[in-house]
Amino acid sequence: MKPARRRELANFLIAAYRVSIRRATAVIQLRQGTYFYRPHPCDDRAERQRIREIAPTRIRYGARRIHVLLRREGWRINHKKTYRIDCEEGLNLRRKRPKR
Template sequence: MQRRHTARHLIDAYRISARRACRVLRLQRASFAYQARRRDDTVLRQRLHELAQVRVRYGSQRLYILLRREGWPNNHKRVHRLYCLEGLNLRSKRPRRNRAAAHRLERLPLGRLHQIL
């Protein structure tokens, strides 16, 4: 990203070609010309939200499988990214209390130092 800005500055300020600016900066010309395109994910986000409302305990992997069965051509990484952006992450379960502690014998109060029984 920094090299692309520098290349743009060289082209504008010194009026050199893009080819020469990229060569000086060791920047691929394809990288210089690249422009990112985002797909519109609103419909997929809406469907993911609907599935998450119906299947409350399903995580992103399971919802991805349901989407694939419906014919959505998205990979698991995109589904997981949208799942996190929508705030659908499952809360982690709280650890259960150790039940072995309830079965311990009651301790008797000690009357003297080093008293066993």
């Protein structure tokens, strides 16, 4: 079960049965740190847009080469983030079929 769903269950227990946060999280087996965690998603729209601009012009370039181009342009981006965006956008190259 995902942490967000467990958090909802903990909130339900707290509201319906008037138990403490400590007791509710213990029953659901949810850590209190996870209960209080608030996600802070990063905004990568600019990087995503630039990768989408590069990929059609440089058709044979994979995520590594696109990453090198971004670094040369001055973007401060991690290679893992470049690969993740490349995969999510469906820009990754198909593997060549082996010769038989």
